[in-house]
Amino acid sequence: MRRKLAAGNWKMNGTSASLDELTALMATHPDPQVDILICPPATLVTSAVVTAADHALQIGGQDCHRNESGAHTGDISAAMLRDAGASYVLTGHSERRTDHNESDEEIRNKTKAAHAAGLIAVVCIGETLKEREAANTLDIIAGQLAGSLPDVLTAENTVIAYEPVWAIGTGKVPTTNQIGEVHDYIRSRLEQRYGAGVGTSIRILYGGSVKASNAAEIFAVSNVDGALVGGASLKASDFSPIVTALQNA
Numbered sequence: 001m002r003r004k005l006a007a008g009n010w011k012m013n014g015t016s017a018s019l020d021e022l023t024a025l026m027a028t029h030p031d032p033q034v035d036i037l038i039c040p041p042a043t044l045v046t047s048a049v050v051t052a053a054d055h056a057l058q059i060g061g062q063d064c065h066r067n068e069s070g071a072h073t074g075d076i077s078a079a080m081l082r083d084a085g086a087s088y089v090l091t092g093h094s095e096r097r098t099d100h101n102e103s104d105e106e107i108r109n110k111t112k113a114a115h116a117a118g119l120i121a122v123v124c125i126g127e128t129l130k131e132r133e134a135a136n137t138l139d140i141i142a143g144q145l146a147g148s149l150p151d152v153l154t155a156e157n158t159v160i161a162y163e164p165v166w167a168i169g170t171g172k173v174p175t176t177n178q179i180g181e182v183h184d185y186i187r188s189r190l191e192q193r194y195g196a197g198v199g200t201s202i203r204i205l206y207g208g209s210v211k212a213s214n215a216a217e218i219f220a221v222s223n224v225d226g227a228l229v230g231g232a233s234l235k236a237s238d239f240s241p242i243v244t245a246l247q248n249a
């Protein structure tokens with residue numbers, strides 16, 4: 001039985017005033033029946049951890065360096081995130097792949113660093129519109145899974161987020177058939193590579209323009225174990241109905 005996960009990625013949004021949104025979210029879900037994760041900008045990780053100290057809500061980073069420490073100005077290591085109280089980190093978000101030219105190999109190294117630091121890595125994969133239109137989606141997904149995931153992992157330290165690049169922040173959402181096809185495919189690849197035990201137990205999130213109005217439909221799709229949500233995670237009033245939909249799924 002996979003525990004469901006509602007994850008929010010605040011991206012480069014939020015100042016200390018945004019912690020009020022965490023407080024409101026926790027007040028609406030005092031005893032959540034699903035895991036809830038918020039990944040604020042790095043500047044807010046410590047204060048978000050303090051804000052959520054008495055609640056099950058978990059805090060994560062949005063990226064980490066592959067090394068534990070060293071001369072990498074502006075970067076943050078997985079060990080530092082762990083030290084700040086984070087329990088998760090996103091790796092390979094499409095905005096990192098695009099803005100920072102991150103390769104699958106780089107993402108694999110970051111994912112290994114996350115595991116070594118005791119963090120749960122949410123490894124993001126997904127095709128561009130051009131790739132989907134060329135009917136290459138499953139090949140792209142297979143390549144990203146093969147390249148971005150380490151050979152050794154567990155269902156406890158790894159979550160996959162399928163995020164079609166063309167659905168992120170656009171309001172466009174794949175059909176439920178399209179989501180189901182990719183999630184079922186990811187599940188089969190995971191089972192093939194890591195064996196039925198681990199491969200069946202890894203959670204697979206869908207991400208890309210999830211909002212209150214489409215969440216229930218998406219959560220009914222097979223092998224969708226939750227969502228990674230960008231824009232609709234910034235306000236508790238938008239994110240809370242998504243958490244509720246996941247609880248009811």
Ligand code: PEP
Nearest residue numbers: 168169207208209230231
């Ligand atoms: C994301 O940033 O991972 C994301 C899915 O964004 P949005 O929900 O805004 O499409």
